[in-house]
Amino acid sequence: MIIVMSHTASDKEVKAVVERVHEIGLKTELSLGEERTVIGVIGGNAYAYRDAFSHLGGIQEIIPITKPFKLASREFRANNTVVDVGGVKIGNDEVVMMAGPCSVEGEEMLLETARHVAAQGAKVLRGGAFKPRTSPYSFQGLGESALKMMATAREETGLKVVTEVVSPQDVELVARYADILQLGTRNMQNYALLQEAGRSGKPVLLKRGMSSTIEEWLLAAEYVLSQGNRDVILCERGIRTFETATRFTLDLNAVPLVRELSHLPIVVDPSQATGRWSLVRPMSLAAVAGGAHGLIVEVHPTPNQALSDGAQSLDFAAFDRLMSDLRRLLGAMAKQLA
């Protein structure tokens, strides 16, 4: 941490800051610039003490110099983490397609979708059992019976299952059925839930909070990792900006940037992000060209009849076209579908 003194700071003010640092048990290193004094504060976790200085006189700014996340950082682990979901590997040179309906609406539609996406090369089935909805008057999901349907679909198709959990009490229940626990954008900073998921023994798909910086996202991952669970998959799903033409702004910059900052795999959800099915194919291709390790896409046999988010769901024909374009793209990148 660095404490920048104001150019009007007195010697007494500088001395008071230095003494406060020493009281806390950290070391200082003074740098007397032309215009102002800068105090380096040395010690692993120095920035955690920044509030201790906030009311002292003569300070202009306090600047951290260490990234606050550790276990998630590329510095902690130089090699990519590859999450193994019962044989499906996420984080290497094979791109993993996860697909399925926004909500599980019934067994028939789920099986029909699962069979179709599996035949086209998807490896993971997505589907909402517990739905966090902005309005209390919207459809909230089928709960455990949806989980059972997903387990049935897994048995029949061999697809792995990813589904969202929205409450710490439900973690154990959802973990009984799912292969990957999804933590949604509204719960990225639900720390009780993060920790419970960290203790579940299951891989976690951690969606980015719609107004979270990349740093906060990696700190949320840190909550899971620090419980001993190393199988975290990050998922970019759009951030909230002033632009209203798309539901959210898919921030694909996050893909290569997260790959620089962290060893964790990153996948992209273009359905939630754009809110428009016609943008899902081009943004999927863009995500993979930018380095994403996988995609999670909403597919519905009859989007017009969907109980939630039909506007952003692909029908089977549109999904097939995406898979075919994706295969061609991956070939050009010397990669392949998982």
Place this chain on the structure above:
Amino acid sequence: MIIVMSHTASDKEVKAVVERVHEIGLKTELSLGEERTVIGVIGGNAYAYRDAFSHLGGIQEIIPITKPFKLASREFRANNTVVDVGGVKIGNDEVVMMAGPCSVEGEEMLLETARHVAAQGAKVLRGGAFKPRTSPYSFQGLGESALKMMATAREETGLKVVTEVVSPQDVELVARYADILQLGTRNMQNYALLQEAGRSGKPVLLKRGMSSTIEEWLLAAEYVLSQGNRDVILCERGIRTFETATRFTLDLNAVPLVRELSHLPIVVDPSQATGRWSLVRPMSLAAVAGGAHGLIVEVHPTPNQALSDGAQSLDFAAFDRLMSDLRRLLGAMAKQLA
């Protein structure tokens, strides 16, 4: 709900949309403009079915015409709701001051603060027992022992107690000690928690999500209200914008606007919003001049020693200056402190 057809839509496409509306059981009203056809869809909850049209051809746009919140709306209830917290009324012409430390750090500091703010005219004591922190390595609060200290402070000073609850499992515990349950910005869309708080029988202070629109905020209130709990106090606490000079951007526009749209009381937290104690006094005065029913402010006996958020905490002298300015301001507005 209104469905705007594209100017290139064929008669067949218009007919298909109309038929779909009728299938759902809603009525239509056609308006043939110069350039395009507009289909009015009549029925209380029509917009909930918008996805049913998302894949039909020839549609340009689907527009809701009813606000999605009901119980929270001014249309539902014309008169202001006044929440009665054991005799302290929030929502009328008296402005309520809530003050106290960010985190409860120990009994002594809490009592010292409680006595001071009570003597100056505060009516409610704030203080964190369970702290949601961005980093897993930051201080997370003292938990139940902090709740007990707050109850002790209540006994001694007569202040009511407001404190945050972060997990549905903890609602019953926190409700045993607190007079008002605070739901924080990171949990505004934690629906399991909202519903549990709605069933607690306690007034709820619902902070605005840092990236939530006013509409989403009122819909979150709707989750609490729809459980039968009518005692919801809204709290503006800053939204996330591109500006980094303040921690968040305190959106005071929300104060008069919420008062137009809703009957619920609204208070303002200038400490969390600005992140700088020197801005707390001017923004508190601004909030009250703009119509806020109360303030919630961080006060610490020695902000330099605070375990969290010292930079935004007022010391006693700064708090006293605020209270004195506030009294003068309220006098000019023909209002008074509660």
Place this chain on the structure above:
Amino acid sequence: MIIVMSHTASDKEVKAVVERVHEIGLKTELSLGEERTVIGVIGGNAYAYRDAFSHLGGIQEIIPITKPFKLASREFRANNTVVDVGGVKIGNDEVVMMAGPCSVEGEEMLLETARHVAAQGAKVLRGGAFKPRTSPYSFQGLGESALKMMATAREETGLKVVTEVVSPQDVELVARYADILQLGTRNMQNYALLQEAGRSGKPVLLKRGMSSTIEEWLLAAEYVLSQGNRDVILCERGIRTFETATRFTLDLNAVPLVRELSHLPIVVDPSQATGRWSLVRPMSLAAVAGGAHGLIVEVHPTPNQALSDGAQSLDFAAFDRLMSDLRRLLGAMAKQLA
């Protein structure tokens, strides 16, 4: 335009609105819903009169139903516009690479860069002569002498020239040297400049304002188009969001969305957007995979010595790697480099 009346609106209030519409010379169509009355206002430019109703009682909301841009819209022109810059076509299935230094710093570095990027397949040379800089103390560009250097580079290499113009007075001067006039993000709503560029007879590269919606961007294009200049190339260059890890947030959703809404070609600037050279290659590939008609990229022979924006400039080796990856990607998409 649709005027939604409040559910408490009286018959008298509805009548007053209808009369006001007729006074203006527009027609009405009434729709009496279960909860409220909706008044359709018929007439091409009705929404321009919305302010005429803002102080009448009983109105809940006024909603436009026609997009405000015309000449830029896909409805106006179904086929893609292909801008012909002296034989280089922008807007068809060939992807055009524009490359060069952020600022023209001297003839030697410019020629060296031009030769290199031309040899690798670029078709247009970019380079700043007039630089809009946030601080008055930063390097502001070499002005006309830089324009002359660019003309020299064109002669030697055959590359077309794109450069920014920042003031209406300079349009004639810059148009004398440049093949494409660039209008920068800070000037997207500088209407005097837009109109002057519209009268210049030169193709215009219109960068998106960093806080402009896609609708405002297309309306800015409308300013140029309405002067009779049909050669507008849109350029996505990142929008301002809360995320500070990248300089701006490159909004690639804009690429397929603009292609739906408009017939104009769209190119992408990943250098300005990300502010980090290491992100330029992945985001360039993502942009093209998402459907961009071209790229505009900063290249510098020795980025460490650059007078502006060295951090986001590719050196020659990085540029070559990008071109090689791009060729492979385009092959997979059945496209090619222009």
Place this chain on the structure above:
Amino acid sequence: MIIVMSHTASDKEVKAVVERVHEIGLKTELSLGEERTVIGVIGGNAYAYRDAFSHLGGIQEIIPITKPFKLASREFRANNTVVDVGGVKIGNDEVVMMAGPCSVEGEEMLLETARHVAAQGAKVLRGGAFKPRTSPYSFQGLGESALKMMATAREETGLKVVTEVVSPQDVELVARYADILQLGTRNMQNYALLQEAGRSGKPVLLKRGMSSTIEEWLLAAEYVLSQGNRDVILCERGIRTFETATRFTLDLNAVPLVRELSHLPIVVDPSQATGRWSLVRPMSLAAVAGGAHGLIVEVHPTPNQALSDGAQSLDFAAFDRLMSDLRRLLGAMAKQLA
């Protein structure tokens, strides 16, 4: 400027950075922390050279430690600047009301408005002659004839005149009629215009760019100040955020913060910011309670008939109520209307 090396940086990489600093002619000071080396770079304008390091290996981050604005800073000038507009002082303890129509639509309506607001205590007449409009199809203002009407209104009422200038060529013309040149939000980074206004000899009202940070705003002021014009009045007018319920988000935090960072006066425009006349009174009071030196408010004799922005204009009765509330508020603050 401080250069933070990565914890994996080699001695050779550290040495290369140090040598580069010396080549540029700046001095270094090394600090060897437990985890990483930090290099202090000493010299007034060091941060301007940050790009020189962007491609060197082993660097984690480059951090400025001096604010980039100088003439606008409180450090440069400790006392408040008071701008004297022909006897009307802006920047001291008297609050200045500026009021008038969005656009000048004719002499009669302008005079009627001017007489009314002057009688109520306004000191400056606002009114648009040149209007920057998002759409080329909207009313663009009456130009010079509007300027003449404003001069007539000044003669009759004694009000000073503030009006916007949108193009460098028009500065001389507008300066002939106006007492204060307004630079609008879309032109805050139109540097040609800023510099021309800086040379005009007239006070400048500089509106904040709708997506500009406070730092960028003060740097824009610096462009005017650095031309020798010290009479800059800052005007907060709302920033663009995700919230769409108000036209913009009025950022009142900027008022006390600008007063900390700068000596320049700051006024607030609640009409442009909120876009709703019903919010103008509460937000005006909030702005003044928060420390604003003045207000600029839209007033129209018949807002329903306004050619632009009627929805946000006060009618005379609403303006009178505002003035009366304002007087009471200022009394409580020991201030008064200018």
